[in-house]
Amino acid sequence: MPNFKCKMTKFRSIFWHRRDLRIEDNIGLFEASKNSKTLIGVYILDPNLLNLNKTTSEAKNWFLGKSLLELQRNWEKRGSRLLILNGDPIKLIPKLAHLIKAECIYWNKNIEPYEINRDKKITDELTEEKKKVYTFLDHLIVNPNDIKTNSDEPYKVYGAFYRKWVDIINKTNLSNDNLIQIDSTPAKIFDLREKEISSIKNSDLNYCIIRKSKVVYDLISSNRFNNSNLCPCKPGESDSIKQLNLFIHSGTINSYNQARDIPSLESTSTLSAALSLGTLSCRSVWNGAQLSKTIAIDEYQLNSIDTWIKELAWREFYQNALLNFPELEQGPYRKKWLNFPWENRTDWFKAWENGITGIPIIDASMRQLKDSGWMHNRCRMIVASFLVKDLLIDWRWGERFFMKSLVDGDLASNNGGWQWSASSGMDPKPLRIFNPFRQASKFDEKGNYIRKWVPELSHISTPDLLSGEINSLERKGYPKPIINHKIQTSIFKELYSRIN
Numbered sequence: 049m050p051n052f053k054c055k056m057t058k059f060r061s062i063f064w065h066r067r068d069l070r071i072e073d074n075i076g077l078f079e080a081s082k083n084s085k086t087l088i089g090v091y092i093l094d095p096n097l098l099n100l101n102k103t104t105s106e107a108k109n110w111f112l113g114k115s116l117l118e119l120q121r122n123w124e125k126r127g128s129r130l131l132i133l134n135g136d137p138i139k140l141i142p143k144l145a146h147l148i149k150a151e152c153i154y155w156n157k158n159i160e161p162y163e164i165n166r167d168k169k170i171t172d173e174l175t176e177e178k179k180k181v182y183t184f185l186d187h188l189i190v191n192p193n194d195i196k197t198n199s200d201e202p203y204k205v206y207g208a209f210y211r212k213w214v215d216i217i218n219k220t221n222l223s224n225d226n227l228i229q230i231d232s233t234p235a236k237i238f239d240l241r242e243k244e245i246s247s248i249k250n251s252d253l254n255y256c257i258i259r260k261s262k263v264v265y266d267l268i269s270s271n272r273f274n275n276s277n278l279c280p281c282k283p284g285e286s287d288s289i290k291q292l293n294l295f296i297h298s299g300t301i302n303s304y305n306q307a308r309d310i311p312s313l314e315s316t317s318t319l320s321a322a323l324s325l326g327t328l329s330c331r332s333v334w335n336g337a338q339l340s341k342t343i344a345i346d347e348y349q350l351n352s353i354d355t356w357i358k359e360l361a362w363r364e365f366y367q368n369a370l371l372n373f374p375e376l377e378q379g380p381y382r383k384k385w386l387n388f389p390w391e392n393r394t395d396w397f398k399a400w401e402n403g404i405t406g407i408p409i410i411d412a413s414m415r416q417l418k419d420s421g422w423m424h425n426r427c428r429m430i431v432a433s434f435l436v437k438d439l440l441i442d443w444r445w446g447e448r449f450f451m452k453s454l455v456d457g458d459l460a461s462n463n464g465g466w467q468w469s470a471s472s473g474m475d476p477k478p479l480r481i482f483n484p485f486r487q488a489s490k491f492d493e494k495g496n497y498i499r500k501w502v503p504e505l506s507h508i509s510t511p512d513l514l515s516g517e518i519n520s521l522e523r524k525g526y527p528k529p530i531i532n533h534k535i536q537t538s539i540f541k542e543l544y545s546r547i548n
């Protein structure tokens with residue numbers, strides 16, 4: 049925990065936004081504003097996190113750019129400003145602190161290995177310069193240090209993790225009243241003097257006034273998600289709050305239990321990007337769920353709300369997993385998977401990426417991802433199983449493609465989801481093979497989802513659409529299945545038995 053020597057006297061401080069693109073209920077920002085005489089915000093466009101081939105996607109860049117615009121306005125409304133710098137934070141944060149003579153630097157911690165290493169270097173440098181660094185845990189409801197087994201080990205199984213997680217929250221009695229509202233202290237955010245702003249502009253810090261910033265503009269202006277309704281995740285703090293309120297007050301949360309698995313329905317919160325980039329706090333979603341419980345009218349609704357809370361716990365489970373086992377980023381948790389003889393056919397991978405495998409539910413899902421930047425959870429599981437267990441392609445190829453495509457691409461959740469689907473992760477059940485036709489029949493009974501995303505099949509009868517047995521005359525350019533599910537999965541099982 050931070051040492052609050054700064055508390056008594058008010059200092060000149062910087063608050064560094066990272067995955068917390070909001071003003072409200074932001075623990076680090078709240079502490080910074082409480083303890084500072086002068087406070088400005090900074091966001092750094094870190095090239096390591098903006099690599100379109102690896103760490104981000106067009107959709108995520110759009111979400112980020114739009115959210116930064118709103119954050120900038122929110123800082124200005126409160127009498128200060130958000131500087132947007134472009135470059136390596138290891139160089140830029142110490143330089144900025146030096147230039148404006150900031151004594152204290154605040155930020156909320158992240159759990160990804162790259163960020164942990166980067167932040168350590170920055171902390172060391174700032175400390176050497178006699179600056180104070182204060183860091184906080186903001187993006188998880190439960191502190192990972194508190195969530196250990198009786199033998200003080202990290203949890204490796206979700207079920208046990210979940211029980212402990214809920215138990216801790218119930219004991220700490222998190223409620224609406226405990227939400228930290230930065231709004232209640234706007235007078236404590238002060239701007240820099242004009243002279244200081246000019247000295248930043250005249251330095252080599254790549255200072256951008258956001259509305260004129262080329263880099264931020266590039267994220268948004270040429271982006272096909274801009275001014276469109278393509279993506280169901282809505283960027284910015286105010287729209288994220290609206291989205292949460294809608295999910296709760298429209299009653300969608302009350303029927304989550306069954307409806308969440310039907311990809312043709314708008315039955316999930318679509319808050320994943322907001323939670324990943326922090327336009328919404330994890331505490332507000334927890335509190336939202338608690339509020340829903342007070343207005344639920346029966347057991348079914350209460351169960352639905354609990355099921356949604358369990359999804360929030362999956363997010364925290366994977367964040368804890370990556371924090372405790374950073375090697376997950378590189379490969380399988382179960383090391384025997386390193387020896388799996390992948391076939392890695394690039395033509396099959398291309399067909400999968402482009403939604404032209406000839407298997408309707410797979411193609412519908414991949415086209416939803418391509419067109420909207422988001423994919424329904426049920427479909428993520430189906431296409432991941434298909435890539436690994438039918439196409440015999442290394443799950444890390446799929447993981448990378450998801451990061452390059454998803455608006456909510458998040459190392460911990462994405463890696464967790466892929467390792468779960470590949471059976472290479474912590475989950476004790478080792479082998480999950482999804483039959484895409486059975487999945488389609490169960491979760492897209494009427495073929496509505498397939499017809500929406502693969503419109504060239506809209507004339508096909510529902511049974512043929514679900515079974516994938518489409519007459520060649522009716523295909524009209526839609527490809528034949530690239531593989532036979534039965535044959536491929538038996539090959540998979542045989543290869544799998546060799547690594548056991």
Ligand SMILES: Cc1cc2nc3c(=O)[nH]c(=O)nc-3n(C[C@H](O)[C@H](O)[C@H](O)COP(=O)(O)OP(=O)(O)OC[C@H]3O[C@@H](n4cnc5c(N)ncnc54)[C@H](O)[C@@H]3O)c2cc1C
Nearest residue numbers: 316317318319320359360363425428457458461462465466
């Ligand atoms: C192969 C694969 C890859 C995935 N990649 C990502 C990713 O990069 N980023 C991401 O946020 N989620 C990922 N998920 C998890 C899940 O699919 C999405 O979080 C969910 O579909 C987002 O939709 P929603 O916001 O409507 O979720 P809701 O159903 O409304 O759930 C509420 C929130 O809980 C969290 N959540 C729900 N399910 C999961 C889960 N299985 N794992 C972790 N968190 C969960 C999300 O933050 C979500 O916003 C992946 C799942 C799989 C199987």
